[in-house]
Amino acid sequence: MEAAETVIFLNEIRLSKKRLRFKPEFTDEKLEELKDHPGINEMEALTQLGLKMATGSGKTVVMAMLVAWSLCNRGQTPSDVRFPSSVLAVCPNLTIKERLQVLRPENSQNYYEAFDLVPARLRPLLAKGKVMVTNWHLFAPASEHSEGGQTYMIVNKGEESPEAFARRVEDPAPDPRSKK
Helix, strand or coil, X not given: CHHHHHHHHHHHHHCCCCCCCCCCCCCHHHHHCXXXXXXXXXXXXXXXXXXXXXXXXXXXXXXXXHHHHHHHHHHHCCCCCCCCCEEEEEECCHHHHHHHHHHCCCCCCXXXXXXXXXXXXXXXXXXXXXXXEEEHHHHCXXXXXXXXXXXXXXXXXXXXXXXXXXXXXXXXXXCCCCCC
């Protein structure tokens, strides 16, 4: 609970530049160091908030709480861009990808119902959002020598365009090993 509350506090109070009645030890200058400034000037900086949690301490439940907080807020006020309408969870391997399917609201074993994280009356707000769980391999560049899942030695399609990359990542082919 403390981990989720910390992220929510940082996001809704400290990062929103609201005027505080107290002088926090973690200064605004330190908060600025959290921003990841991209190499392209037109793009906004991303703020990264990390949580350090031990094995077995409930990282997946914390992730579910933060997904619920984000998607329910966006579902309640669709015009509020502080909250996402979709969530991307990137995993290191297929085993963890399978375990994290509980973050998807439509999953029959989702944590929102299993741990009663979202009251039944708010679940339609949660369902308005989309949760995608994938592994990092999806973001590797496509081979210049493959097409339609087949590899060819003489085919050289060239480097994958940003548009093709976006289409491939947004709508990946279903993993035959995955249980829906």
